[in-house]
Amino acid sequence: MLQDRIRLSSLLDKVMSPAEAALLIKDGMTVGMSGFTRAGDAKAVPLALAERARTEPLGITLITGASLGSGIDSVLTEAHVLKRRLPFQSDSVLRAAINRGEVMFIDQHLSETVELLRSNQMGPVDVAVIEAAAITREGGIVPTTSVGNSATFAILAEKVIIEINLGQQIDFEGIHDIYIPTRRPFREPIPVVSPDSRIGLPFIPIDPAKIAAIVVTNQQDSSAATTPPDDETRAIAGHLIEFLGSEVRKGRLTERLSPLQAGIGSIANAVLHGLIESPFHDMTMYSEVLQDSTFDLFDSGKLAFASGSSITLSAACQARVFPEIGRYKNRLILRPQEISNHPEVIRRLGIIAINTALEFDIYGNVNSTHVGGTHMMNGIGGSGDFARNAYLGIFVTKSLAKGGTISRVVPMVPHVDHNEHDVDVVVTEVGLADLRGLAPRERARVIIDNCIHANFRDLAEDYYREALKHGGQTPHKLAEAFTWYTRLEETGSMLPK
Amino acid sequence: MLQDRIRLSSLLDKVMSPAEAALLIKDGMTVGMSGFTRAGDAKAVPLALAERARTEPLGITLITGASLGSGIDSVLTEAHVLKRRLPFQSDSVLRAAINRGEVMFIDQHLSETVELLRSNQMGPVDVAVIEAAAITREGGIVPTTSVGNSATFAILAEKVIIEINLGQQIDFEGIHDIYIPTRRPFREPIPVVSPDSRIGLPFIPIDPAKIAAIVVTNQQDSSAATTPPDDETRAIAGHLIEFLGSEVRKGRLTERLSPLQAGIGSIANAVLHGLIESPFHDMTMYSEVLQDSTFDLFDSGKLAFASGSSITLSAACQARVFPEIGRYKNRLILRPQEISNHPEVIRRLGIIAINTALEFDIYGNVNSTHVGGTHMMNGIGGSGDFARNAYLGIFVTKSLAKGGTISRVVPMVPHVDHNEHDVDVVVTEVGLADLRGLAPRERARVIIDNCIHANFRDLAEDYYREALKHGGQTPHKLAEAFTWYTRLEETGSMLPK
Incomplete structure (x- = not known):
């Protein structure tokens, strides 16, 4: 043996x-x-x-x-x-x-x-x-x-x-x-x-x-803790699939789309699950982690091929897929992460990269790593490899956290992992902002209008109006750029009393 | 005709x-x-x-x-x-x-x-x-x-x-x-x-x-306004050449170095000029703009080949080089900027990328574009294409500006073009900080010790000490992260009275 x-x-x-x-x-x-x-x-x-x-x-x-x-x-x-x-x-x-x-x-x-x-x-x-x-x-x-x-x-x-x-x-x-x-x-x-x-x-x-x-x-891998789709993640998936559909109608993509990458986590998983019911077909993935959704897409007949660096599944999906992995073998490749994430290959293939933001700001800068700008969550992972070189660099997040006390769309992120030069599209359950070809002032408009939660919209408008008085390519009022964070620290909420 | x-x-x-x-x-x-x-x-x-x-x-x-x-x-x-x-x-x-x-x-x-x-x-x-x-x-x-x-x-x-x-x-x-x-x-x-x-x-x-x-x-190109090297730019060049020498001694580079890229401007030009007197030889360039220094390096016999997307020279160098451009032809290629700056090629060739920062912070984040975080200077140019994919991503700046009222090394940059993940080495005339393989707290130590001007060192130490009380992977005190900028706006100097 x-x-x-x-x-x-x-x-x-x-x-x-x-x-x-x-x-x-x-x-x-x-x-x-x-x-x-x-x-x-x-x-x-x-x-x-x-x-x-x-x-x-x-x-x-x-x-x-x-x-x-x-x-x-x-x-x-x-x-x-x-x-x-x-x-x-x-x-x-x-x-x-x-x-x-x-x-x-x-x-x-x-x-x-x-x-x-x-x-x-x-x-x-x-x-x-x-x-x-x-x-x-x-x-x-x-x-x-x-x-x-x-x-x-x-x-x-x-x-x-x-x-x-x-x-x-x-x-x-x-x-x-x-x-x-x-x-x-x-x-x-x-x-x-x-x-x-x-x-x-x-x-x-x-x-x-x-x-x-x-x-x-003789031990199985730890299984992934999966959170089932909820109303917000379903809404995010809906906005994104509608957007991809409009790209197809404009002739920029075919119904096969472009090779997909999706970061780990429940939102990305929900988006990929959403593709099962979409009009797209014969899709491919060129990603790092292949999750449950990859195999659900295979089984639905929507996915033609998947390349990644690892397979991380829920316990139920492990039990279903691993004993039959041979059946998927001709549609799967696992590569060194240097190759799955290589800038050369990502740029060449024209990947649609979907990654989760911790938060983003009104100009489209993304924080993926540092809670409150200081405390490490997990790390940047492959999101930089993909977003910088992708055909479409997409970031998704729910608009609110911690029972609505925190907005995930802020005036200025206190840590930047992906800057305005690398972020093409941002999505929350509120809506989607297509930032391509827009100057910072135009981005602020579409992000405030489309992505921020209604509870924070006036507050963001107030900040942006004050910032405009200061002027510049990317208007800010530095003395107040982080007041949402200092208020959170003092009162437990980004919202004023 | x-x-x-x-x-x-x-x-x-x-x-x-x-x-x-x-x-x-x-x-x-x-x-x-x-x-x-x-x-x-x-x-x-x-x-x-x-x-x-x-x-x-x-x-x-x-x-x-x-x-x-x-x-x-x-x-x-x-x-x-x-x-x-x-x-x-x-x-x-x-x-x-x-x-x-x-x-x-x-x-x-x-x-x-x-x-x-x-x-x-x-x-x-x-x-x-x-x-x-x-x-x-x-x-x-x-x-x-x-x-x-x-x-x-x-x-x-x-x-x-x-x-x-x-x-x-x-x-x-x-x-x-x-x-x-x-x-x-x-x-x-x-x-x-x-x-x-x-x-x-x-x-x-x-x-x-x-x-x-x-x-x-029938009209010549506008000539480049060149600033001759001064004590600071010569010091920056000196630190960098010493560093490259130590990389050769450690066996990481040969005396041919690796293909060089240098951003436009007087500091990068001074660094390249410094290479004329260096022990390195048979060097090559894979850059965007070829400046006076490229032709001085050719004429000194140090440079074997240069690839770029443009040739921008001072009036004197135009008069010397352009009539004889045929003589340089077998050592020169001009490419589309998509190819001179292509992530695929930059990563493959293992480029040493030297670009000018407007300012950088104690954790190694670089602002290349926005004065005071808001007002556009020129744009990111090719610095992102190169720094992210380079073998060595190096950023240079003088430690002071505006007669010493402004420090180019700050607690937190108010706009991030190149983040901690992409910046390997930072240099001012004070000294050089090698950030490779360091965690943020370790970077803060070497940047404060090696790069910041003495007039601002205590101020930076004070900020960092307070930030450490707040803790985190990247300690900050958000309420005070931009006080150097707000003080500058109010008093005309980042230094307290």
Whole structure:
């Protein structure tokens, strides 16, 4: 049985316990671990590390693809193992430690981390810990539900620990397409010309001599917590689908649309679900995370092909899809996140990118990361890779939060992740603002008219009127730009008493 | 003589006066004009338009490559011809009208304008006005000192007006490399793999039947106003060259460095001049504007090849270089700005991008465009195309302005063009901060320690200390984030009395 998963027989004697494998990781090391949006993360070695940290000093720099599942970031944070963490996380315990300044968190565009490692601008990677479905006869590593940064971690690391997860379907083999850009200054074009372009190998090619330990696990990925569509998310989806329909009528898009990317979360998921009932057909996705909606679109016959870097599903969808993953195999590719998110490919394919904003301002600047301008939520993820280079950079959010005390459309965002140059369309349940080709004063008009909640509209009008007196390309009154935030802090609401 | 420049004889009867040609442009039209950083701009037809606007209503949307010379934007603004203007400008009269809200200015990444036009998300382009050195026997347009957006304007426009400028050297023929990406969804990789890759035609290929008018001019480009290096710009250059040297010693770069891009302006020019005395050699440039420093580097034997979209020189350098441009031809390529600034190519080549910041903040966010957060200076230009995708995104500025009353390093920039995710290194004459791999709190430390002027250091420390009490990934005290600006407005200085 294990020989089906570890096919290079010389590696069978590398099988050991997680605790033994974890001994390869020493205090002060930089460790690259698999895992992207809870999918395909290393599940045993990190826990063994946390256990060891109870009795000896053990602090590491942890680099992953994106967020991990199974509360691993919580456990590692509580054990004080994490000194530095990049490029993304979505863990409440880690988040609190980051915001206390205890863990140094480097929030990066998800396509860029391996570029920095490869050029020796960060690193080196001492140890890689990679979950795999199998190791081939040649010593190639077959990933599981995500590729993330695993390929480059394994290639660059001094030593590699493999977690063979018997709980992951062996049928994932063949879904992955591992391509590593050639080294600059001799880099060739990345040959992806369509979401279904296969350009690499179905496994991560490394020297098997680097595989220093193999750990056997048997555990499903953490499932995604899905929130069912509600009136607001359905309204957002409705506005967006109507807009895409009008783009088709204007001859800018065909009914196949353009390859779709959707960020993680309930709004993006609701938008994609909305496409099931839309007039569009034979659609494709070129995204990072494939969620329930991808498989619902497949099953509805609307989706022809999906490329991503990970598959993150609800428990119900996991139970439905994973045992039958072979059935989807000819319509699916999982790529390194460097390729799924590569500016070159995104610009070439002409992607429609739909990402969730934490908030946006009346000029179309988007905050994706910092609550109140200061406290990290999760990180920018791939939203910058996609929005900057997309055919259409779309940001969605509900207009209100916290029972209506907070407006998600504000005079000035206190942290900018995507600026006016990169944001084409913003949508709330109130409506949609098409910002393309508009000057800032024109954008303020359509955003206030179309997107802000009625409860905050007069307040926004007041600010904008005062700002206009000050003049400029982008009128602001700096002394009052953040009064909605200071009021929130003082009174618990952005609304005046 | 004219037959040497207009080689397709059927076009000779299209020669007419600027006033006659300008009649092709009607009120309400969208017009694409050649011109990038004063180079290769249409010089006669825009003035004829302004003249006509004295007697009839004539308002247009004007799209160019980048800034124009000869005060053309001033003349057009004063004649109220400009209703909308994009994607860049650097004219004081136009700037004032923009900031009064009279001209709608759309500030775009310079690589993106033609992408939006081609996909019909903006436009259509009614008339293109293109300066040319010649028209070939096939009707191909040979540009002059810039390519900018001229190729796509000419291809997309209903009608094309050519300004044959006898004052531009015919020897420019052969320098240009005109490549237009194929239409999505069938776009091929852009085959530039090195600054010297020639991938297109030496002229703009259009149907000669579209050439509706030809105007003959005889006028040099406006020369660049150059400021000689001073102590501060020399210090900035020194810090940067020392940094690049340390990157070579660490094995991250070779002594050839990586292809260089430098924004326009005296600081970038001083940095490039500094390279003449550096240990680096056989360097290349993959930039947008080639300035005096490019030719000084050629003449010093340090530079092997330069690719750009325009050549903008001082009067003295024009007089020296242009008559001998043939001598440089095998080391020079001028490309469409879509290609010189293309994210795909910039990421592939691994460019060292050096751009001027208006100001930056203690966390490494850069404002390139908005004075005081509200008033447009010139526009983002290509800095976003380059910084986001560069191997190294470097921003330079003097630490002080206006006789020391203004600090160019502030607690929070009131407009963000390049955020923490895109800025690798910041430099003032005080020193250099290498931000790679640092969390925001760590960045604040090195920026305050290395870059801010001593007169503002305590003030910045005070702000940061207070901000730390508030906590977060990126500590701020929003109520006081802009007090330096409000103090400047009230007292004329960012420094307290």
